[in-house]
Amino acid sequence: MSSTRELNESTHAEGQESPLLELLNGFIVELRLAGLPVSLTESLDAMEAVGHIPIEDRDAFKYALGATLVKNYSHWKSFEVVFEVYFSIRGSEYEIQENELENLTGDEVGETEYQQGEAPSGGGAMSGLSPEELQEMLFRALLNGDQAMLRLLARQSVIRYAGMEPGRPVGGTYYLYRTLRNLDLDSMLDRLMDQSREQALSDLTQLEERLEQDEYKNRIEELKKQIESEIRRSLVADRGVEAMARTLRKPLPEDVDFMHASREEMANLRRSLYPLTRKLAARLARRRKYGRRGPLDFRKTIRHSLSYGGVPAEPKFKYPRPSKPEIMVVADISGSVAAFARFTLHLLYAISSQFSKVRSFVFIDGLDEVTRFLEGVEDIGEAVHRVNTEADVVWVDGHSDYGHAFGVFWEKYGKDIGPKTTVLILGDARNNYHASQSWILKEAHHKARKLYWLNPEPRAYWDTGDSILGEYATYCDGAYEVRNLRQLEAFIEKLV
Amino acid sequence: MKDTLIQVDYRFEDVAGVRSGLSDVSYLADDGIAGIVYLADRLAKPVLIEGPAGTGKTQLAKSVAEMSGARLIRLQCYEGLDESKALYEWNYKKQLLRIQAENETRDWNEIEDDLFSEDFLLSRPLLEAIRAEEPVVLLIDEVDRVEIETEALLLEILSEYQVSIPELGTVVGNQVPLVFLTSNGTRELSEALKRRCLYLYIDYPDLEREREIINAKIPGMDENLADQIARIVRSIRQLDLKKHPSVSETLDWAKTLLLLGIEKIDADVATETANVLLKYRSDIEKATKEFADNPDSIEEAEEEGAA
Numbered sequence: 001m002s003s004t005r006e007l008n009e010s011t012h013a014e015g016q017e018s019p020l021l022e023l024l025n026g027f028i029v030e031l032r033l034a035g036l037p038v039s040l041t042e043s044l045d046a047m048e049a050v051g052h053i054p055i056e057d058r059d060a061f062k063y064a065l066g067a068t069l070v071k072n073y074s075h076w077k078s079f080e081v082v083f084e085v086y087f088s089i090r091g092s093e094y095e096i097q098e099n100e101l102e103n104l105t106g107d108e109v110g111e112t113e114y115q116q117g118e119a120p121s122g123g124g125a126m127s128g129l130s131p132e133e134l135q136e137m138l139f140r141a142l143l144n145g146d147q148a149m150l151r152l153l154a155r156q157s158v159i160r161y162a163g164m165e166p167g168r169p170v171g172g173t174y175y176l177y178r179t180l181r182n183l184d185l186d187s188m189l190d191r192l193m194d195q196s197r198e199q200a201l202s203d204l205t206q207l208e209e210r211l212e213q214d215e216y217k218n219r220i221e222e223l224k225k226q227i228e229s230e231i232r233r234s235l236v237a238d239r240g241v242e243a244m245a246r247t248l249r250k251p252l253p254e255d256v257d258f259m260h261a262s263r264e265e266m267a268n269l270r271r272s273l274y275p276l277t278r279k280l281a282a283r284l285a286r287r288r289k290y291g292r293r294g295p296l297d298f299r300k301t302i303r304h305s306l307s308y309g310g311v312p313a314e315p316k317f318k319y320p321r322p323s324k325p326e327i328m329v330v331a332d333i334s335g336s337v338a339a340f341a342r343f344t345l346h347l348l349y350a351i352s353s354q355f356s357k358v359r360s361f362v363f364i365d366g367l368d369e370v371t372r373f374l375e376g377v378e379d380i381g382e383a384v385h386r387v388n389t390e391a392d393v394v395w396v397d398g399h400s401d402y403g404h405a406f407g408v409f410w411e412k413y414g415k416d417i418g419p420k421t422t423v424l425i426l427g428d429a430r431n432n433y434h435a436s437q438s439w440i441l442k443e444a445h446h447k448a449r450k451l452y453w454l455n456p457e458p459r460a461y462w463d464t465g466d467s468i469l470g471e472y473a474t475y476c477d478g479a480y481e482v483r484n485l486r487q488l489e490a491f492i493e494k495l496v
Numbered sequence: 497m498k499d500t501l502i503q504v505d506y507r508f509e510d511v512a513g514v515r516s517g518l519s520d521v522s523y524l525a526d527d528g529i530a531g532i533v534y535l536a537d538r539l540a541k542p543v544l545i546e547g548p549a550g551t552g553k554t555q556l557a558k559s560v561a562e563m564s565g566a567r568l569i570r571l572q573c574y575e576g577l578d579e580s581k582a583l584y585e586w587n588y589k590k591q592l593l594r595i596q597a598e599n600e601t602r603d604w605n606e607i608e609d610d611l612f613s614e615d616f617l618l619s620r621p622l623l624e625a626i627r628a629e630e631p632v633v634l635l636i637d638e639v640d641r642v643e644i645e646t647e648a649l650l651l652e653i654l655s656e657y658q659v660s661i662p663e664l665g666t667v668v669g670n671q672v673p674l675v676f677l678t679s680n681g682t683r684e685l686s687e688a689l690k691r692r693c694l695y696l697y698i699d700y701p702d703l704e705r706e707r708e709i710i711n712a713k714i715p716g717m718d719e720n721l722a723d724q725i726a727r728i729v730r731s732i733r734q735l736d737l738k739k740h741p742s743v744s745e746t747l748d749w750a751k752t753l754l755l756l757g758i759e760k761i762d763a764d765v766a767t768e769t770a771n772v773l774l775k776y777r778s779d780i781e782k783a784t785k786e787f788a789d790n791p792d793s794i795e796e797a798e799e800e801g802a803a
Contacts, residue, residue: 048539071690
């Protein structure tokens with residue numbers, strides 16, 4: 001079938017004329033800048049792969065690039081964003097057109113039945129609609145799940161409500177917020193639910209109601225995504241690809257900073273935590289099993305030699321079973337440090353089979369043991385919620401007081417620290433200028449196997465303002481900056 | 497023809513062809529899956545499939561084999577897998593017999609040359625796959641279970657489709673088989689392995705595809721019931737659970753409901769049969785609480801959704 005191959009080669013060569021090649025190059029450079037590890041062979045594979053697919057098929061094009069360039073599912077989201085920026089506004093020839101802003105409103109809308117002549121604002125026929133009519137059309141489209149209509153409406157809403165001005169240096173979220181505020185999708189959900197209750201012949205059961213609601217929520221989410229990418233498209237057209245890619249560049253999930261994560265990033269982090277713990281647990285267990293080979297077991301070798309008439313033919317070795325460490329976690333849960341403490345507790349309990357015991361304490365200015373909430377529960381998320389609501393951690397005013405919290409810890413639980421105990425302290429050491437009581441750490445260091453301090457603040461901020469980490473750190477076996485999942489994972493691995 | 501590696505023919509005409517071919521053997525692929533299988537053939541590269549358990553990763557390889565009429569050679573990975581199980585092994589017993597049989601009559605050097613010839617070589621799955629004359633699909637299942645050092649065994653065969661045997665030289669394959677590797681993601685695979693593969697992530701199917709899968713796999717299924725099942729499963733997957741229901745569990749549930757002769761699912765039925773779908777007690781409790789006939793639960797759910 002050499003003919004097919006030749007045919008492919010020729011289209012291949014055509015497709016690789018410089019615009020596409022250049023575009024792909026820029027695309028790959030941007031992926032690398034976004035933190036994705038794209039190797040040279042992979043980028044060559046990508047170039048070859050796109051030669052084999054019909055170039056006008058955008059989905060196939062995306063999958064071809066994805067399969068060759070992205071080898072880790074948690075990076076897929078970053079890939080999608082970059083892809084959208086690079087290829088969303090390009091026509092079938094993948095060339096940037098001169099007058100995108102006009103095209104944006106002109107080309108696709110123009111082909112539909114809703115078009116009745118170009119309106120001066122460039123909004124197509126829909127610009128003639130009143131806001132109420134638009135809202136009504138949106139309602140119908142959501143009710144029937146009409147994809148094509150929703151796409152059009154998303155475009156129209158952006159044109160109408162986002163108030164985009166060329167060259168204005170605001171981020172996409174600002175426009176998104178403006179558009180969504182005008183559409184008022186929350187009351188839209190209520191209306192949709194009322195409608196389906198009316199349509200139903202009998203009363204909806206709880207289950208049916210729930211299912212309907214999930215369906216509508218999904219559609220609304222879909223609409224939001226449409227609006228978001230619509231905004232992104234117009235921004236790309238306005239500012240150019242490189243600039244836009246730069247503004248949209250976000251850290252990969254494992255690099256997201258705990259202290260400054262947005263709500264959405266937090267949710268993502270929580271989701272990526274579970275697979276991470278599974279991987280970590282598997283790796284640690286494996287290392288425990290195979291990692292070490294001990295010294296010669298003389299007794300066993302001699303006993304075994306009896307079966308060879310006293311010739312020690314097969315040497316036997318001791319396989320040391322290192323005792324599992326006992327962990328005591330003392331975590332600051334005030335303010336922005338709380339998120340970090342939550343992740344660390346989450347991770348520690350998820351791999352608690354690697355430790356003989358995990359005890360946890362939380363504090364703000366008072367301190368409380370919370371092991372009872374966390375131990376033996378299947379749903380760690382709920383347990384952490386209970387810790388936040390039920391633990392008695394406020395002593396005077398609810399501002400961090402490390403000195404007092406350590407005092408309580410030493411008084412009540414200090415006797416439990418033994419030579420097998422590893423103590424982890426989580427916090428930013430911002431003590432609000434209270435007494436440091438660092439002698440407690442000195443004592444604890446003497447008694448414990450190891451004493452570590454994990455700080456979610458960048459190292460450059462340590463010992464600035466009311467942070468007194470330096471003073472505490474003198475008594476620790478190590479003080480580490482742990483700002484993201486990657487660093488947390490690296491530390492935990494060291495711990496076992 | 498045997499000297500160099502020759503790809504005789506492309507297996508698939510286009511993406512749509514792959515897709516319809518797969519659906520003929522009742523594997524419903526979406527465009528992404530079909531597209532990557534097509535590319536794997538065109539680029540002669542292995543496909544690394546990842547994704548949650550029970551979404552049809554292994555089944556994809558089987559279905560591709562069935563659809564293209566190829567023989568499926570499967571290598572199941574486990575901890576402690578080594579080259580004698582994966583690549584090749586010398587047939588020691590036969591070698592011993594040979595030595596005994598000709599010890600008297602022939603020169604040792606001659607025998608030694610003879611001993612390490614193809615007659616005494618036992619092909620294991622990987623070698624067998626590239627030496628096969630007929631079309632072959634090679635499935636390397638759960639590749640994340642082998643140690644990271646053992647992964648290196650796969651590298652030569654995956655990129656060059658050849659095996660180097662020290663005593664014999666390099667064995668070049670007769671064909672480039674379609675290779676699928678599956679991984680459950682219990683550990684990160686090495687960069688070297690990933691670089692040689694196309695990457696395919698098979699996630700839970702969306703509503704429509706799941707409905708189609710139910711209808712395709714379970715004949716005699718009522719359309720409305722299938723729709724309801726798919727929608728309930730989707731809602732359950734949105735909850736924060738330890739383990740989300742897989743496609744195979746959805747199918748089990750659908751079969752159960754069919755056997756019980758249920759035409760319409762209400763909260764009671766869902767609660768009673770939840771153990772088919774969910775395998776952890778805490779998950780079942782959570783789901784039942786969420787879908788029970790309790791007027792407060794919707795508001796709670798809303799708050800959760802908003803949070």
